[in-house]
Amino acid sequence: MGAAAATALAAGLLAAPQPAAAAQPRIHDIQGSTRLSPFDGERVTEVPGVVTAVRAFGSSRGFWLQDPTGDGDPRTSEGIFVFTGSRTPAVTVGDALRLTGTVGEYYPGGTAAGLQSVTQISGASWTVESSGNPLPAAFRLDAASLPNRYAPEPPGGGSIEELPLRPHSYALDRLESLEGMRVQVSDARVVGPSTSYNELWVTADPRENPTPRGGTLYASYRDQNGARIKVASLIPFAERPFPQADVGDRLTGTTAGPLDYDQFGGYEVQATELGTLDERGPGRERTRAQRADELAVATFNVENLSPADGDAKFARLAEILVDHLASPDIVALEEVQDDTGPVNDGVVSAGETLRKLTGAVAAAGGPSYAWRQIDPADGRDGGQPGGNIRVAFLYNPERVSFPDAPGGDAVTAAVPVRDAAGRAGLSVNPGRVSPLDPAWENSRKPLAAEFRFRGKPVFVVANHFASKGGDQALDGRFQPPARSSEVQRLAQAKTLGTWVKSLLELDRKAKVVVAGDLNDFGFSPALAALTDHGRTLTDLVELLPRGERYGYVHNGNSQVLDHILTSRGVGPADYDIVHVNAEFADQVSDHDPQVVRFRP
Structure with a gap:
């Protein structure tokens, strides 16, 4: 155990190490080529990766780990969330780790909610091998990388969890194949206003069913609009207040961070880099007055x-x-x-x-x-x-x-x-x-x-x-x-x-x-x-x-x-x-x- 990990363990910030398992996969092995990990429920050891982001607030704290090497398979994500519960993890962005923990599938809202799961590692311990490492390049989400078709549909309907991912065919498969990885959107138009929970929605494809006022139209059950992405922020609000954006505004520049999934809106960028708000959305409308005979x-x-x-x-x-x-x-x-x-x-x-x-x-x-x-x-x-x-x-x-x-x-x-x-x-x-x-x-x-x-x-x-x-x-x-x-x-x-x-x-x-x-x-x-x-x-x-x-x-x-x-x-x-x-x-x-x- 390295000095940093030993200090964290002594401070009670890490779970005590469990008996080592034989499995020593890399992150892409853990994520697999479907929505479910082939290592679900197993303890994995010495998993390498670089810390790309830390969530140091709330009851679901932890950090994202990404393998900078990868296997070149577009179906298998190279990123994963390491869950530490209510404890702030003793890691820093850029740390290269060797991590041991238990793989699990977390279902936001519980399994009955019908949502997709998030593959994560919990009960983790780790050693810090080096610090200050460059982060893997963020995957660009745009019209070219997000397919027009939204999701696969099993014959007769049902769960898509065990279907092989086809990221070049379906938007949801593309996003799932990037779960936990660094992604980015650039000069993104806001299509869902900021909420009291400090979240907003942007589109990665400005040509996808646009409304005259800058939104994205849901025009039929087949127009799900897979380029919509929710944006949250990991940047401390004292350092960078969350933008109060309206539909039609833009986040200029780059918005980047690990891709997460939650129960109130699916896939979202947990931004470590947040674009600048350009307030160009239209104002509130006024209708005309009725005439005397109307x-x-x-x-x-x-x-x-x-x-x-x-x-x-x-x-x-x-x-x-x-x-x-x-x-x-x-x-x-x-x-x-x-x-x-x-x-x-x-x-x-x-x-x-x-x-x-x-x-x-x-x-x-x-x-x-x-x-x-x-x-x-x-x-x-x-x-x-x-x-x-x-x-x-x-x-x-x-x-x-x-x-x-x-x-x-x-x-x-x-x-x-x-x-x-x-x-x-x-x-x-x-x-x-x-x-x-x-x-x-x-x-x-x-x-x-x-x-x-x-x-x-x-x-x-x-x-x-x-x-x-x-x-x-x-x-x-x-x-x-x-x-x-x-x-x-x-x-x-x-x-x-x-x-x-x-x-x-x-x-x-x-x-x-x-x-x-x-x-x-x-x-x-x-x-x-x-x-x-x-x-x-x-x-x-x-x-x-x-x-x-x-x-x-x-x-x-x-x-x-x-x-x-x-x-x-x-x-x-x-x-x-x-x-x-x-x-x-x-x-x-x-x-x-x-x-x-x-x-x-």
Whole structure:
């Protein structure tokens, strides 16, 4: 044992050496040519390599070791993570080591999460043979090195863990073949804004499905965009604060470090060298004001809003509604919580939440909005425990009237009916759509309402479909990933679609607007069922140019989850997704609002 290792062992920073095993492989032997190490569970000895980076913070400390020689096989990684737990490893970048430890496959989030594993060495001891060695050159990630195809798919689907890696054929295979190795991106465009966890997303291929504002579009289940890479930093923040980047900005120069994999976004560069932020992204948008004879209907997910949020959030939301959305006549709100927010105390009313929001709007120079909503049964609508999340309507009584029809509550359905004059209406107004249907179990129920604009009825349904929780990850080990949450959204779409059809059967020219966070893509089965493939409703986002069909950014993919759908009776409409949140590090919600303007 060398002097440095002996000192570290004495300080309790290293695990006590275990009996030596016969295996003396190099790192590429340990990594192997699949996603699973052929040495999994075995103790290996005298593994050579150079320390390329150290993670000296958090509960998953350790360092990356890379073999500067290698075997020339593009399938076998020459880098590996050495896990030391909560102990800071006594190594320095540039140290050449001989290391002994136990090989294992670590599954972020546990094996049930369905993610790929990280091959690592734990319980390690080592000797330092020399210091100050040059680091292996970083592998360049770019359009040439990352294949267009995303991942292999076993016949019938399933795990790709044991498939031989084909780094020249699939992006995920390329990245897996570089696990633990030094990689770099150069002059990279930001496609996912910085988060509170000090992470951002860049693209290594600027030509991959670009949006007009600098993002990368997720346009179909086959457009996974394998050039997206997450960037974190190993540089102490006191030395180099993490950049606060928006979509469309750039990290100029070189960003380099070992390639890691985590449970919240797959492959990421743990940067030891971080490019310089070039703030060239576009600013926040403003939509035009509706004309006197136009009705403006908006949808806005306000992200778990409750009085527990500070005044600043209410003020920011009000600014968006007034200055960026031009004070729509009707707003379908999603993620409105009860008056005590996440406190699980049985409170279900949301009057204080909505009072604070409408008060902030008035203070920002907007209209004195009225609201309509229905309190859910305690703990029955999903969302944050204790929050009693629901959808709600704001409306401007100076422009829109609301013909209340009493009787709506958490379990009473709004049924399309004919009124005394033979016109289509609702049995209760507002009212929930089929609230007892199993499709809405532990999920927000749609809220239907009839408004009057210039004396003409307009029916609006606010929605927040079941979330994507439980779906397998895009970059996980199961390909293609199963979308288990889709089952409930498809049932919800069919239920709501049937309700809309029943209203249109009473009046085929009825003006119906279905709006909200449907938690699914325009190309999904749920949207096809809800619109009846465009025969009953038109999904307005599909009328936009392809590159503009997004209002949400997840792991560097610009995508659409919120929608406004209209019946044929609405006629020509002016539709806008107003980009004010999703692309920005400083965001008050993770969703962009949308608005449609039309003449009833």
